Amino acid sequence: MHCKKCKDHGSLTIRKEHVYCVNCFMINVNHKFRACIGKNKILSSNEKVLVCLTGGQSSTVLLDLIYNGLLQDSHKKLRIIPFFLHLTGFGEKETDHKVAELVINQCKSYEFNVYIVNISKFYFQKSNTLPNINNLSETNTEEDLKTNLKNILNKVTPTSSNDIEMKIKHDTFRRVAKECQCNFIFTAETTTTLAVNLLSNLAIGRGSQVEYDIGFSDNRDEIKILRPIKDITEEELHHYIQIKNLPHISVDKIQENSLQSVIKKFVWDLQENFPATVSTVCKTADKIGAIEKSDKRCQFCKSSLASNNEKLTAMEATNFSRTVSNFHPGQNLNETRPIESTNEYDSSMFPFINKYFCYCCSRNYLELGNQNSNLFKDEK
Ligand SMILES: [Zn+2]
Numbered sequence: 001m002h003c004k005k006c007k008d009h010g011s012l013t014i015r016k017e018h019v020y021c022v023n024c025f026m027i028n029v030n031h032k033f034r035a036c037i038g039k040n041k042i043l044s045s046n047e048k049v050l051v052c053l054t055g056g057q058s059s060t061v062l063l064d065l066i067y068n069g070l071l072q073d074s075h076k077k078l079r080i081i082p083f084f085l086h087l088t089g090f091g092e093k094e095t096d097h098k099v100a101e102l103v104i105n106q107c108k109s110y111e112f113n114v115y116i117v118n119i120s121k122f123y124f125q126k127s128n129t130l131p132n133i134n135n136l137s138e139t140n141t142e143e144d145l146k147t148n149l150k151n152i153l154n155k156v157t158p159t160s161s162n163d164i165e166m167k168i169k170h171d172t173f174r175r176v177a178k179e180c181q182c183n184f185i186f187t188a189e190t191t192t193t194l195a196v197n198l199l200s201n202l203a204i205g206r207g208s209q210v211e212y213d214i215g216f217s218d219n220r221d222e223i224k225i226l227r228p229i230k231d232i233t234e235e236e237l238h239h240y241i242q243i244k245n246l247p248h249i250s251v252d253k254i255q256e257n258s259l260q261s262v263i264k265k266f267v268w269d270l271q272e273n274f275p276a277t278v279s280t281v282c283k284t285a286d287k288i289g290a291i292e293k294s295d296k297r298c299q300f301c302k303s304s305l306a307s308n309n310e311k312l313t314a315m316e317a318t319n320f321s322r323t324v325s326n327f328h329p330g331q332n333l334n335e336t337r338p339i340e341s342t343n344e345y346d347s348s349m350f351p352f353i354n355k356y357f358c359y360c361c362s363r364n365y366l367e368l369g370n371q372n373s374n375l376f377k378d379e380k
């Protein structure tokens, strides 16, 4: 077995066919990371970037790749000024603490500082005060419990819960980035995660947002989310972690019994038996874009809202058939449901759709119930 690059003895087999020696493998992974940033030409020199860490495999590798990049000299140097963030407030307090401590230690080993931010404080309570660096601040006030993300998400189906959590996280990333004066955010999705996200997006009604959710750059907002390790697979991550013996934890935020968890299982099986398929899925997604974009944005996920179109959409067809089936003889069809709600409570099947929310966020809003949904309305 010879390394396909240097013809030396190879010890790693990627995708069941490509043999590498450890050295060439590491060079290749570093190259994928740098090439992804380089070819997209989005970052100018010494750009401030907020790097979001979870302590999981992909986040751990991203951190190491950034450190390596900053160490390089002259023209090979990665020219960014990184700020690091880790969000807490997702699970049990104890687990939360354990993970946060690991992330602090990971950062310390590279002499980086990290902000540990509680998602309830920043998202629901609209705090914009950054905590002290490397500090696990206590959060257990009445207000924290009331706005505990887990308690709120318990009320919805696992599929919606996964979706809402992801959107809340992204919004919090942007809020923190703003406080750090970063115009860019790095997140650590791999090819494999993005394939799962792509198929999930299609399944839950976020098909028109694939471009933002799966591509290199999510430019829904002025603060852009970039995915610099999107060309690296879970298999490569796994080898990277083993070779460098990097401490990490296994974090899986996808809730069981959801569309996303079923799709994840499907993609992982696919990767096992047909390894090339997963990257093909993502490459196809890279080419998908919305036909028309309006300036009106969804208040929750910031995607552009559909403008009025002459063609009947599936959503409108569903709404129409619902109206018709609720229709009693002798009743004026327009009485069943006002077309445009005049007050701020919309009880239709797709509340505030295309007014405040996109299709999927409107469904989430409905599922959360009126009381909790208020938490999601932007006060801007
Ligand atoms: Zn080699």
Ligand SMILES: [Zn+2]
Pocket: 298, 299, 300, 301, 302, 303, 357, 358, 359, 360, 361, 362
């Ligand atoms: Zn939305």
